[in-house]
Amino acid sequence: MGERANPPDGGNIEPVGLKAALEERYLAYALSTIMHRALPDARDGLKPVHRRILYGMRLLRLDPGTAFRKCAKIVGDVMGSFHPHGNQAIYDALVRLAQDFAQRYPLVDGQGNFGNIDGDNAAAERYTEARMTDVARLMLDGIDEDAVDFRPNYDGTTEEPAVMPAAFPNLLANGSTGIAVGMATSIPPHNAAELIEAALHLIDHPDATTDTLLTFVKGPDFPTGGVIIDPPSVIADAYATGRGGFRLRARWHKEETGRGSYVVVVTEIPYSIPKSRLVEKIADLLNEKKLPLLADVRDESAEDVRLVLEPRTRTVDAELMMASLFKLTELETRFPLNMNVLVGGQVPKIVSLGEAxxxxxxxxxxxxxxxxxxxxxxxxxxxxxxxxxxxxxxxxxxxxxxxxxxxxxxxxxxxxxxxxxxxxxxxxxxxxxxxxxxxxxxxxxxxxxxxxxxxxxxxxxxxxxxxxxxxxxxxxxxxxxFGPDTEIGRRRTGFGESAAHDADAVSEALVEREPITVVVSQKGWIRALKGHVADLSGLGFKSDDALKIAFFAETTSKLLVFATNGRFYTLDASRLPGGRGHGEPLRLSIDLEQEGDVVDVFPYQGGRRLLVVAKEGRGFVVPEDEVLGTTRKGKQVLGVDAQEACAVVPAAGDTVAVIGENRKLLLFPLSQVPEMVRGRGVRLQRYKDGALSDIKVFTLADGLTWTDTSARTWTVTDLAEWQGDRATAGRLPPKGFPRNNRFG
Structure with a gap:
């Protein structure tokens, strides 16, 4: 064991509070990240690493039209003189400046493998060569004529420009993304010709509004094309505030393949999405049977993008198939707008289009x-x-x-x-x-x-x-x-509207339609068996549990759950757990309080009317379409106080039969029950004490039918003595009515 190290005697030891020291050091780090790494300058749209790469290339005289130089030489010079942060970081930035699918107007002209739209990496820096493009030359124009300030480099041996002269509107034309500490930036690329037209208008009309400038700048112009489907009002709001986002879709068209069949060909994919990952995702969804309208996906791309999507049958609606793909895959993405830039090279600020x-x-x-x-x-x-x-x-x-x-x-x-x-x-x-x-x-x-x-x-x-x-x-x-009639200046991203499809049609297009049997246990566990299973005698349940409800449905069905709190919850049958185990508690899918319980579960059919009833004998008729909920919290329909909801039955017929726990049966016309969307309802049967036991809606001419405990069916047509008005007491039921006071 060595001696313990003690501080030297007589040394000045200055106590520093940990909190203060951490705050001071972290703030210094945060400011360094914001100023010198992550946020672009509003004037030239460059981050320090890009500015240093361009200046390093200028010193090497790599102008457009000159001979290419090895990227290793460029990276080495930039690292040695200006950017002491590791050659890989510099080379990655250099590569991105040369990629025509990443930069709308590339600043570097690359020779060799600089990566591709599939997401493959560039070759090593010793194999690739580069020089500047005309855009980069414009960015540097006048740098030797005292156009900008210079500052000492990191070791004081030379100087570097604090900002570029920037004769090209690079900030908006090429865009920028970056994550600093506590703030981020995300600016999409734009069309340079449109930006210049807006700038010329701004020279003549310094007080021009964002709306006026948007007559010139229609929206982003991504190097990979695509279609923006946001309405003009959303785009205008984003540019006015400097915050927002753009929904970008792939561009596609139908190609007839003869005999009435067709394929869909995608020719432009959303910006910054690697094509190989996109194809992989579509293939995975196909294997998982999440895309029932799609039969196959093929990547036939060469120089241009060409993804071929084959529909399951020739009758499949192409628009609907694409809607399902847009919903589940990156064929539709959202590119955020957060125009957070360094104003004057010093102050981070979110700017509008006009301010930029x-x-x-x-x-x-x-x-x-x-x-x-x-x-x-x-x-x-x-x-x-x-x-x-x-x-x-x-x-x-x-x-x-x-x-x-x-x-x-x-x-x-x-x-x-x-x-x-x-x-x-x-x-x-x-x-x-x-x-x-x-x-x-x-x-x-x-x-x-x-x-x-x-x-x-x-x-x-x-x-x-x-x-x-x-x-x-x-x-x-x-x-x-860079005008619209030049190859590089032509607008690539278009504008369109998302085709309005019925939400049900789209959700059906996402699920393979198959028959299932839904099983709910008394403890509230739910599962879906494959196929329509009539005999459920072999079903297993947990030791203290048993079958409560079972019915046939399909994977595309919506299920309605009615609970004792008077709320309706909506479930997608496609998301139910399989029938191999005991299923899952319903409470995992819906927000049902601990004391609440499930009254009934049934498939949504649409267009029906339902009679909802509380224990104390109150109730009303509600249209089935009004009870669909979109959230886990469900939809409050029947107002309940001390009593709880106890039944929901289809209101199909002309007469209501209600029986109380006091074994009194009452029949009255359905027309006496009001139709409401939500509320407490009206009294259906009067009790001194006790509550409602069961309820049924039927057609009087057909007679009242019930099933006794021995599974025999009884029908009584002579019902005059039980008929009355709503809210009366009723009489004892006919002979043969079950002792459990249920219609069966």
């Missing part, structure tokens, strides 16, 4: 002013030099004599001809071969040209109107390059 364009335009103006001032400085320097050259030309022999004979010719030249330091330096640095070019005419011509240019720049810097006019001209040049 405004940030870019203001940046373009700043770039224009800085480039103009830089050019002005160059012109002034050149004019000064030309003035010196003119003096040298007019006094050439004297200048040569001074240079030959004087030990320090510079101060003598300056004193003799009243030259500035710059002029004297320029004359001394002139090569002998340049003397033949030294002609007064040429010097004066260049001087006049530069003087004119200088006047133009000074006028530009003095006038806001001229500045915006110049910016508009620059934008129109970019628009010409």
């Amino acid at each position: 364009l405004r940030e870019w335009l203001d940046h373009r103006r700043e770039v224009l002013v800085r480039r103009s001032r830089f050019r002005l400085g160059q012109i002034e320097h050149r004019l000064e030099v030309l003035g010196g050259y003119l003096v040298a030309y007019l006094n050439l022999d004297e200048v040569i004599r001074i240079i030959r004979e004087e030990d320090e010719p510079k101060p003598v030249l300056m004193a003799t001809f009243e030259l500035t330091d710059v002029q004297a330096e320029a004359i001394l640095n002139m090569r002998l071969r340049s003397l033949r070019k030294l002609e007064e005419f040429e010097i004066r011509k260049e001087h006049d040209g530069l003087t004119e240019e200088k006047a133009g720049i000074e006028a530009l810097l003095a006038s806001d109107v001229k500045q915006w006019k110049t910016i508009a001209w620059q934008l129109k040049e970019v628009h010409r390059q």
Whole structure:
């Protein structure tokens, strides 16, 4: 065992609260992530890693049209000079900038395997090569002319740009996604030509509303195409607030294959969905019999996407089949919009469409002013030099004599001809071969040209109107390059409406239609046996449980559960547990309180009328379509207080037969019971004490039928002595009526 390490004596030990230290350090980490990693700058739409890649490529002179260079060289230079975060992170970002299915306007022109829409990775950086695209050149245009601020790199050995000049609306054109600490960003790609048209309108009308700008920018324009199915109001709201989302669907069409049969061909899939994963998911759903309308899926893609979907039969409705696929697969996705960007490179803020364009335009103006001032400085320097050259030309022999004979010719030249330091330096640095070019005419011509240019720049810097006019001209040049009539500028994503299908038809299209037998036990356990099983004598139950209800249905059926709390719950038969075990408690599927119990379970048929009754003898008729619930909480129909709901029967007939626990039978016309959607109902039979035992609706002309405990059926047609009005007491039932007071 070594000695225990003790702190050195006399050292300054400063106690720091753990909470304060953690807060301070975590805040520093959060700010670093927000500022230097995850959120794009509103001005150039780039994150630091992308900006550094482009600048590194600029230093390597990888302009469009030049020779490609190995990506390993680019990544190494960027990592060594600007981005000390591991080569894989840099290479992944570089690859994404080159993928035409990930970037609407790629910034990198790649040669080699840069991955594909199936989700396969790019080859290693030593095998791939890259150079910049025209878009990247526009992003860097003017960077050597003091257009933007530079800051020291991570080790202070060189400098890197804080933002790009960005002559291209990259933030919205290519979009951006990122997750920082406590905030995220998600901006879809857009059409550059539309963005520029909106920006030109914004120059002329600075107070333009989002709705006005949306006449130019219709919505996102994804590199992989697809169809946006949101209504214009939803799109407008998203762009006005900077938050929202877009529902994006695959583009498809029918292809006739002869003899009345067809296939559906998907030619464009939603953005950022790997095609192989999509096909895999559809195949899995086919195997699980979740897509009964679909027979087969094939991927016949080559350069273009081509997914072939074969319907089960030629009579299948293509729209309905696609609706079921859109519901279950990533053929329909939602792309979130969260325009959270760094405004001024400093402040994270959620911006609207207009604010995003405004940030870019203001940046373009700043770039224009800085480039103009830089050019002005160059012109002034050149004019000064030309003035010196003119003096040298007019006094050439004297200048040569001074240079030959004087030990320090510079101060003598300056004193003799009243030259500035710059002029004297320029004359001394002139090569002998340049003397033949030294002609007064040429010097004066260049001087006049530069003087004119200088006047133009000074006028530009003095006038806001001229500045915006110049910016508009620059934008129109970019628009010409990426206009709707160019291959890259043509809009790819369309707009449409989701076809309105009956919800039942779609849900049926998701389930294979098969017969089942639903079994509910007395303790409330439910299961579905395959097929229509008539003999249930062999069914097993838990030791203290037994059969309560059993009926035939189909996997596409909806089941209605009526509980003692007066609520109706709706279940999908396709989601019931199988019949191999004891099933599952109904309470797993519905929110039924502990003291509540199931009164009845039956298949929903639609269009019927139901009579619902409480123990105390109150009840009313409710249309079956009104009791369908969409949530686990169900739908409150019968209001119950101290008593609980005890029966629900189809209201098919003209007469109600009700028998109480006091063994009194009463018959009265069904027309005396009101039809309601919800409520407490009206009294059906009066009791001194006791409650309702059973109820039935029947047709009086057919007689009253019941089944006794020995399973014999009795029918009585002479019922005059039991007939009366609703809410009376009734009389003892006919001979042969079961002792359990049930109609059976």
